[in-house]
Amino acid sequence: xxxxxxxxxxxxxxxxxxxxxxxxxxxxxxxxxxSALVCEIAQTLANKSKxxxxxxxxxxxxxxxxxxxxxxxxxxxxxxxxxxxxxxxxPYIDKEGKQKRALLDNLPxxxxxxxxxxxxxxxxxxxxxxNTIRQLTFEGRIGTEYVLPKGWxxxxxxxxxxxxxxxxxxxxxxxxxxxxxxxxxxxxxWLDWAYDNDINADILAFLSFQPQFLHQFDAKKEGGFPAPRxxxxxxxxxxxxxxxxxxxxxxxxxxxxxxxxxxxxxFQNDLESPKKILKSPKTANLPERTExxxxxVASLLTAVESSEDFENALTYIERxxxxxxxxxFVKALTTKEKSFQKTKVFIDWHLKNQDILI
Numbered sequence: 001x002x003x004x005x006x007x008x009x010x011x012x013x014x015x016x017x018x019x020x021x022x023x024x025x026x027x028x029x030x031x032x033x034x035s036a037l038v039c040e041i042a043q044t045l046a047n048k049s050k051x052x053x054x055x056x057x058x059x060x061x062x063x064x065x066x067x068x069x070x071x072x073x074x075x076x077x078x079x080x081x082x083x084x085x086x087x088x089x090x091p092y093i094d095k096e097g098k099q100k101r102a103l104l105d106n107l108p109x110x111x112x113x114x115x116x117x118x119x120x121x122x123x124x125x126x127x128x129x130x131n132t133i134r135q136l137t138f139e140g141r142i143g144t145e146y147v148l149p150k151g152w153x154x155x156x157x158x159x160x161x162x163x164x165x166x167x168x169x170x171x172x173x174x175x176x177x178x179x180x181x182x183x184x185x186x187x188x189x190w191l192d193w194a195y196d197n198d199i200n201a202d203i204l205a206f207l208s209f210q211p212q213f214l215h216q217f218d219a220k221k222e223g224g225f226p227a228p229r230x231x232x233x234x235x236x237x238x239x240x241x242x243x244x245x246x247x248x249x250x251x252x253x254x255x256x257x258x259x260x261x262x263x264x265x266x267f268q269n270d271l272e273s274p275k276k277i278l279k280s281p282k283t284a285n286l287p288e289r290t291e292x293x294x295x296x297v298a299s300l301l302t303a304v305e306s307s308e309d310f311e312n313a314l315t316y317i318e319r320x321x322x323x324x325x326x327x328x329f330v331k332a333l334t335t336k337e338k339s340f341q342k343t344k345v346f347i348d349w350h351l352k353n354q355d356i357l358i
Contacts, residue, residue, distance in 0.1 A: 004186040005037055005193075012041055015179055016116075016153045023137050025122070025156040025175065028183035029217045031227035034157045035120055037183070039074070041155065042116045046072035049114065065108065065115065073108055073115025073152070080124035084132045088142050101145045114151030123158030123168055134174045162219060187211030190228055195335035200235040204332055205298035206264045207231070208324075209291055213257055224250065226257040267295040274303035274313075281316035293320050297329050304333060307343040314345060323353075 003011060012024045026034050046053040051072035054065045067073035089101035108115060119133060132142060137156065140148040148154075156178065161169050187207055194204055207214055216226045224230055234252040242248070250258035271292060277284045277300065287293050300313045310333065317326050330349060334340045 001180070002182045002184050004184060005033065005189050008181055008183055009037060009041055009044075011179075011181060012155065013044060016041070016045065016155070019179075020153075022179045023154050023156060023177070025158070025170075025178035025180045026183055027158060027160060027180060029215070029227075030159055031217070031225070031229035032183055032185055032215060033228045034183055035076075035118075036229075038076075038116075038118050038120075038155055038157060042072070042074040042118070045116060046074075051114070054115070066110065067108075067113045067115055069112070073113055074118065075108060075115060076118045076120065077106075078121050079119050079129065079133065080121040082125075082129065084126075084129045087129070087132050087136060089145060101143060103142075103146055107146060108149055108152055111149050112151070113149050117148070117152050117154045118157070119154065120157045121159075122156045123161060123170060125168070127168075127171060130171050130174055134171070134177070138177055185215035185228065187214045190214055194231075195332055197232075198235075198239070198336065199232065200238045201298045201301035201332065202238065202261075202265055203231055203235050204301070205294045205328070206261055208328055209264065209294040210260065213253075213260060216254075216257065221254070224252045224254045224257075226253045264291060264295060267292050268299050271296050271299060274299050277316050278303060278309050278312045281312040282319075284316060286316075286319055293322075293325055294328075297325055297332075300329065301332055301336070307340070307345055310340055310343060311345040314349065327353075 001011075008026065012026070015022060015024050026038070028034050043053055049072055051067075051070060054067045054071045054073050065073040065075050086104060086106070089103040091099055091101055094100050108117070119137070122130070122133065125133065136142050136146075136148060137154050140150075158170070188211075191204065191207060191211075194207075213226045214231070215228065218225065230252045234249060237248060237252070238245070246258065246262055249261060252258075253261065271287060272284045277296075287296050297317060300317070304310050304313050314326060314329065317329050320326070326349070330346065334346060340346055
């Protein structure tokens with residue numbers, strides 16, 4: 001089943017809450033955002049339970065989590081880093097001559113605890129490790145030594161075996177027991193997320209203009225490639241206003257993506273300066289080509305500092321033929337700086353465009 005991000009989150013949440021006998025398995029190409037979605041799912045489950053999500057000091061998930069009574073655990077295992085003994089334990093002979101296993105302190109043990117056990121990169125696991133994980137996943141135990149607390153649910157994730165990401169084929173009896181969901185990229189959904197997460201204005205404008213570049217993965221090529229994760233990483237780099245840009249852009253999103261993106265950024269040299277536009281929005285020259293109009297929106301997003309700037313920039317953009325440019329501008333600006341939502345400019349624009357959801 002192929003699903004966009006929002007659809008996948010909805011299905012997985014419903015499964016975790018109402019279908020205890022099946023386990024979601026999220027498949028998708030590298031860097032498409034599988035792990036980030038599972039983090040979002042864990043946070044949603046914690047919020048619904050009115051519990052605090054347990055994470056380590058950097059805000060990242062940790063795999064030896066020990067949630068307390070008022071906490072929701074999120075144990076995140078990158079399975080490719082482990083051997084079967086890391087889950088099944090080391091065998092030993094006790095004083096009575098019986099074989100037992102010494103388990104590592106990395107799985108939840110408190111029978112009253114609740115949480116989400118995330119087993120990522122499952123396709124990189126060896127067949128022996130897949131068998132161990134299968135028993136943990138579907139029987140809630142490993143041998144007779146370990147039992148997963150009843151308050152914990154499991155989510156799996158992995159790449160396609162054709163992605164050349166070190167992925168193996170999932171054992172047939174393992175995958176047949178899973179609810180397999182394939183995550184597919186959707187530019188509209190990603191841009192909605194990007195507005196809320198301080199993604200660079202040039203990237204917002206470029207992917208609004210050329211959404212097909214959100215995710216372009218070719219398993220036969222080495223190096224960077226356009227993907228939700230690499231665009232986010234590139235945004236962080238660009239927001240730091242670096243001097244060296246072009247070769248780094250290529251390292252993040254590959255040669256083709258970098259060429260298109262840098263060409264788009266270069267269009268800004270052919271535009272009226274933001275300073276002139278904000279001073280004379282009714283008379284400043286308008287770009288005729290669509291790509292230049294997107295580039296103009298991007299330049300104004302970084303120039304607006306006051307409600308007067310907001311009004312003048314919007315006056316200029318509304319002179320473009322298509323309404324989509326004013327929508328892009330208003331949505332990006334008011335999400336980045338929410339104080340603009342209280343201005344008369346925004347309120348008047350929103351009343352005039354009530355059919356548009358912001």
